[in-house]
Amino acid sequence: MEAWLETATGDRVPVQGSFSIGRASQNTLVLPGDPRVSRRHALIHQQGAGEFWLVDLGSSNGVLRNGRRVRQPEQLQDQDRIEIGSFLFVFGKQEAPPLSGVAETTVTKTTNFLTIKETRTEELWLLIADIEGFTPLSQKLPGDELAKLVGRWICSCKEIIESQEGIINKYLGDGFLAYWPSSETPPAKIAGAVAELQKLQGRQQxxxxxxxxxxxxxxxxxxxxxxxxxxxxxxxxxFRLEKVAGKLGQPCLLSKTAAGLLAGFGRTVSVGEHPVAGFGGHHEFFSYESAPAPGDPAPPAS
Incomplete structure (x- = not known):
């Protein structure tokens, strides 16, 4: 899949992977000279089979998609108009043309002209974060305020996960799926990310x-x-585990495998065995509370 942003002058800027937009020089696409553009303003994230999602990173002046402010991650469609400050872009995408002599099956090597798909199967860590009650929240808060809150939350979560060597793989509208790409990732990295995310839970609006x-x-x-x-x-x-967490009202829920590996980094408590749609039998799950770091205030007495 090929994708691009077309500028007002007709130039095309290719969009691949995690494509950041903003005033700072570290962005993939730098938009200088307009104070309405934040240093880290927005992100276009490629995921799945040809999906591209537009994310406002909590900018002060927002991102418009087809004239409406982006309040949560939204999937882009061909010919969508994106406005950031005084800059206007048209998003385009199309299937990449077939390469002569390359079959449609999985290709198994890399050349100077083509990066080939590779598959590997390993034991990896997965994390889902999602906003509780997003629909009533969106009805309660003005659109501009909601967009800023959600964008800043996503930006904070992204920084936390990436600081512990994780990656956001997929945006879900009111949340995201992250993973750690190395099977050698030590549990301490995961525990560190969860500890910071739980601190964020405590101060998030x-x-x-x-x-x-x-x-x-x-x-x-x-x-x-x-x-x-x-x-x-x-x-x-x-994804089924997230539904179980919602039914149980648990702010942080771990599978039995995850709980066993993180037991030394915090307090795990069994919340019983529960059915999981599409998976036979009952499965034990655990609540989790990160151990306080040195210097953190002690939790209130119960």
Whole structure:
């Protein structure tokens, strides 16, 4: 899949992977000279089979898609108009033309002209974060205020996860799926990310939920194409786990596997065995509370 932003002058800027937009020089697309553009203003994130999602990173002046402010991550469609400050872009995408002599099956090597898809299956960590009660929240708050809150939340979560070597793989409208791409990632990295996310839960203006699992994941990876798809029953399992967490009212819920590996970094408490849609039998889950770091205030006495 090929995608681009077309400028007002007709130039096309290719969009691949995680495409950042803003005033700062570190962005993929730098927009200088307009004070209405934030240093880190927005993100276009490629995910799945040809999906591109537009994310406002909590900018002061917002992002308009087809004349309406983006309040949460939204999937872009061909010919969508994107406005950031005084800059106007038209998003375009199309299927990449077939390469002569290359079959439609999975290609197995890399050349100077083509990055080939590779697949690997490993035990990896998965994390889902999602905003609780997004629909009533969107009805309660003005659109501009909601957009800033959600964007800043996403930006904070992204920084926390990336600081511990994780990656946001997929935006979900009111949340995201993150993973740690190395099977060698030490549990301390995961615990560090969860600890910071739980601190964020404590100071965020709206509640959000965390679920965590470690399982066997197939990664379909073509870096140059910006794609990085996660496949397998354990991916489905963590999405079902998020539904269980919602029913139980748990702000942070771990699978049994995840709880066993993080037990030394915080307090895990069994919340019983529960059915999981699409998976046979009952499965034990655990609440989790990160251990306070040195210098953190002690939790209030119960």
């Amino acid at each position: 709206f509640p959000f939920r965390l679920v965590l699992h470690r399982g066997k994941i197939t990664v379909d990876n073509a870096v140059a194409l910006g794609e990085n798809s996660l496949i397998g029953p354990d991916v489905n399992f963590i």
